[in-house]
Amino acid sequence: MSEEKSLNFIEEIIEEHLKEGKYQSILTRFPPEPNGYLHIGHAKSICLNFGLGIEYNGKTNLRFDDTNPVTEDTEYVDSIKEDIQWLGFNWANEFYASDYFDTLYEYAVKLIKKGLAYVDDSSAEEIASQKGTPTQPGVRNKYADRTAEENLQLFADMKVGKYTDGEKVLRAKIDMADPNMHMRDPIIYRIKHAHHHRTGDKWCIYPMYDFAHGQSDSIENITHSICTLEFIPHRPLYDWCIEKLEIFPSKQYEFARLNLTYTVMSKRKLLQLVNENHVSGWDDPRMPTISGLRRRGYTPESIRDFCDRIGVAKRDNLIDVSLLEFCVREHLNKVALRRMVVFDPLKITITNYPETAEILTTDNNPEDPNGGVRDISFSKEILIEKDDFMENPPKKYFRLAPGQMVRLKSAYIIKCDEVIKDAAGNVTELKCTYIPESKSGSDTSGIHVKGTLHWVNAADAVKVEVREYDRLFKAEDISSEEGDFKDYINANSLNIVTGYAEPSILNANNENRFQFLRKGYYCLDKDSSKEKIIFNRTVTLKDTWAKEAKKA
C-alpha cells in the first residue's frame, strides 16, 4: 500500500542530518517581509517550510523580516498571518527581525571591535563605483583604515541620530577583490530616520538583509534556513557573519522559486497592478495572491495539493497554470454542491404538460454519498441554455434540435417540435412535448437519449450576477517577452454576466462551493448581498465538446 514517495533534495539533506545525528530535531522558518500580500509562489515556500516541520516532527517559526521601515506595514503583517492560517499551517513562534535590533547592534559592535567592520562616509554613488564590476576588482577607500575606537564612536553617533540619512554607513571589512560582489565590503547598517511599524522611532539605523537574516536564524536556532535561488551568492556572507560572530551555525539551502504561466510573481509588479488600478485590489480574484485565489474560490486543500505536485528542485521552472486548475477541479468535484443555473436563456414551452407545477428531487452531489438531495420545481415553461439548441446541428451534436430528444436533468425527456423566431430570424422560443413515462428515477419509456441538459423553471428562477474570469495576461511566459509586463495585460479578463438560478441558490453562504451543472465551479463573492447575489467563477468544467466543436 505504501508506495514510497521519492524525496526532494532538501528532504534528503534533512534525513541525512537526522540519521548522522547532526541534529536531534529540525527547526525551519518562513520569513516574509511585510511589504505586500502573499502569492502562490509564497505558498510553495510555506508548504515546503511548514511541511518539513510536520514531516520530521520539528517546528516552524513565522518571522517577519522587517528591517526596512519605509516599505513595511502592519496591514501586510495581518494579511500574511491570515493567509498562512487559511492555508492550514500553524507557526511555533511569531517573531520579528525587529525583535533582535538590540542584539544585532551588539553584533555589529563586536565586528567593529574585531576590526571587521568600519564606518564609511562615502556617498551611495562613490560606494557603487568603488565596488568594481564582476570582471574588475573593487578598491578600498581611506575610511576602511579607521581605528576600532573611531568606528565605535562613529557607529554610536549614527545610532543616536547625529547624522542624516545616507551620510554614513557601516560596512563589513571582507575583500574588495572577491569575485562575489556581495563580499566586497557589504553595507550592513544604514541610516533611516523612519518610523518602524513595531519599534516606532526608537531606531534611526537599520540592519541590511545580510546582517539581519542569518543572525535572526541563528538567534532562533534555525537548523535549515530555506530560501530561493537568487540568495545563493549571499550564502558566503551568511556563513561569514555567523563564523565571525561565533554564533549558532544555521545553514542556508536554496530551491527554485515558482513561476506560473500567464501571470507575474513579483510583489513589485503585483503592487503596481494594484496601485494603477489594473485590478480591484490585492484580493482581486484574477490575482495570483493567496487572498485573490481565496476570493476566487480556490480551496486550501487544492493549493497544498498543487504545491505537492510541482515538486522542489534547483532548476528554473515555469508551471502550466492548467495544473493549478486541475488541482482545484479535482477537489471541488468532491465537495461542491450541484446547482442549475442558465446563463443565456432560451424559453421552452412544453405543450403537453399541465398548467400546475411539480416538485422533483435531485442530488446535491453525486460524488458524495452523504450529500443529500434537494427539491426543484418543474412546469410547462422552462429555460435552457441557447447553446443547447441548434437548428442545423452538426454530426455528434446530441443536444436539442428540431425533432431531436434530450433529457432535462432529473426531470423528463423532451422532444423539440417547433422553433419560434422573431422578425430578425432569431430563435426566441421552442415548443416541445415531454414523455410522461420518462420521469427521472421511474423511467419506463425505454427511450435512450445521448444528451442531458440543465434547466431552470421560468416561473421561479432567481437572477444572479456572475463574474467570469480569464487569465490576467495574454502571454504565457511574460519574462521572455519584450517590453513592459503591463503591455501584456488581458483587457478581457473580467466578464460580467447574468444567470438565472434555481431558487435554492438563495440559501448560499460564503463557505459553500458550487458546481453550476455543465458550467463550472462558483462561490459567493464578498460583494454579494441579499439584494444582489454575486458569484465568482473559480474555474470552468473541462469542456471536451467545445474542443470538438473548435476542430470542426
Next chain:
RNA sequence: UGGCCUAUAGUAUAAUGGUAGUACGACAGAUUUUGGUUCUGUUUGUCUUGGUUCGAAUCCAGGUAGGCCAACCA
C-alpha cells in the same frame, strides 16, 4: 568579458553506477441522467563531444544553452 547555479517527454518531477518511471497535458476508446467525474490504452525524453567503467541520465573533462550576481531592497 569574472564568479556562481542549472540542464531528463509539451510542462514539471523521479531513477542516488545496473530495466528511464510518475503526474499534468495531448490523442483514442469504455462508462455516464453533467460532452463533468471515473476507467483503459497510446504518444513523446536523458543538451553536446570526449573520457572512466563490464555497465553512465548518474562520475570526470571540454563545449553549448538558460538563470543569478555590480539596491544605503529583501
